[in-house]
Amino acid sequence: MQINRRHFLKLSGALAAAPLAGKKKTAQASKLPGPSADSYGCLVDTTLCVGCRKCEQACNERHHLPKPEESFEELTVLENERRMDETSYTVVNKYYPQQIGSLTWRNRPTFVKFQCMHCNDPSCVSACIVGALTKQPNGAVIYDPQKCIGCRYCMVACPFQVPAYEYYNALTPQVRKCTFCFNYIKDGGLPACAQVCPREVITFGKKSKLLRLARWKIKNNPGKYVDHIYGEHEVGGTSWMYLAAEPFERIGFPKLGTKAPPRLTEAIQHGLFQYFAAPIGLFVVLGGIMWATGYLKDSEKGPAEETEEKGGV
Numbered sequence: 001m002q003i004n005r006r007h008f009l010k011l012s013g014a015l016a017a018a019p020l021a022g023k024k025k026t027a028q029a030s031k032l033p034g035p036s037a038d039s040y041g042c043l044v045d046t047t048l049c050v051g052c053r054k055c056e057q058a059c060n061e062r063h064h065l066p067k068p069e070e071s072f073e074e075l076t077v078l079e080n081e082r083r084m085d086e087t088s089y090t091v092v093n094k095y096y097p098q099q100i101g102s103l104t105w106r107n108r109p110t111f112v113k114f115q116c117m118h119c120n121d122p123s124c125v126s127a128c129i130v131g132a133l134t135k136q137p138n139g140a141v142i143y144d145p146q147k148c149i150g151c152r153y154c155m156v157a158c159p160f161q162v163p164a165y166e167y168y169n170a171l172t173p174q175v176r177k178c179t180f181c182f183n184y185i186k187d188g189g190l191p192a193c194a195q196v197c198p199r200e201v202i203t204f205g206k207k208s209k210l211l212r213l214a215r216w217k218i219k220n221n222p223g224k225y226v227d228h229i230y231g232e233h234e235v236g237g238t239s240w241m242y243l244a245a246e247p248f249e250r251i252g253f254p255k256l257g258t259k260a261p262p263r264l265t266e267a268i269q270h271g272l273f274q275y276f277a278a279p280i281g282l283f284v285v286l287g288g289i290m291w292a293t294g295y296l297k298d299s300e301k302g303p304a305e306e307t308e309e310k311g312g313v
């Protein structure tokens with residue numbers, strides 16, 4: 001990849017600013033709202049979903065995302081497991097019943113809608129050294145493209161492999177993921193997917209109420225659900241939670257611990273930034289000055305002189 005001087009100096013500036021960013025981040029992390037029962041969330045009852053993809057379409061339209069090659073009416077796409085990407089903040093997948101010995105868990109497929117889980121203590125927020133991702137008091141984890149330096153640490157850190165990157169966009173690439181329709185819920189509106197779902201699979205509301213509803217459903221429908229609310233405890237809790245009729249690892253969910261990954265990694269990461277970012281920043285700035293000086297010298301030479309140095313004729 002060709003790196004020009006402007007790009008290099010921009011990168012140098014970002015790296016030199018890393019110690020400040022790290023400090024700002026530590027302060028911000030201590031202010032995070034944490035797993036508040038009063039923040040918003042969604043409860044997804046997978047037993048009700050029929051895989052109609054109307055939620056995918058509503059999300060696509062609300063966020064003006066590129067139209068897919070095949071229309072949202074096309075249900076054969078459900079035959080292959082899909083992941084969210086930079087053009088789809090949410091996808092619905094279809095899981096066929098599994099035969100275990102003579103037992104079958106269900107007699108019909110399970111459809112599951114996936115999107116960012118809006119974790120209570122998000123790894124993506126913790127990994128972002130410039131504070132481009134933030135957890136909002138209402139529960140949403142949102143992204144500020146103005147702050148993003150494109151390092152993509154958030155993509156590596158997310159335990160659900162959610163954030164996607166606009167690799168095709170050479171000039172202004174962004175990280176893309178579900179926004180929890182932040183601009184709508186902050187004004188009292190609903191997430192587009194929850195609003196459109198014809199089967200009321202997605203219940204939007206305060207997390208405390210959603211958890212009560214989930215427990216009520218499990219208790220009052222013996223045999224219908226597994227006794228597990230996915231997202232109640234996983235990775236320290238998530239704003240989006242799920243009910244299902246079969247174990248979650250059979251329907252596309254990763255088996256994760258209850259400890260929030262940032263609590264395990266943040267101390268190490270912030271320690272590293274504290275001690276290494278200043279020397280690295282200085283090194284990069286000095287290297288940048290040397291490189292820029294060499295670059296200017298080189299550009300003063302004629303093309304013949306350059307060719308000669310490279311061993312050409």
Ligand code: SF4
Pocket residue numbers: 048049050051052053054055056092111113196197198199200201202
């Ligand atoms: S709109 Fe509702 S029923 Fe249709 S796929 Fe999405 S969650 Fe399932």
Ligand code: SF4
Pocket residue numbers: 116117118119122123124125141157158159160161162163177
């Ligand atoms: S699911 Fe991934 S992208 Fe979404 S909040 Fe959690 S860590 Fe961040």
Ligand code: SF4
Pocket residue numbers: 058059060062089090115177178179180181191192193194
């Ligand atoms: S909450 Fe909004 S952004 Fe997230 S999946 Fe639903 S419609 Fe898309």
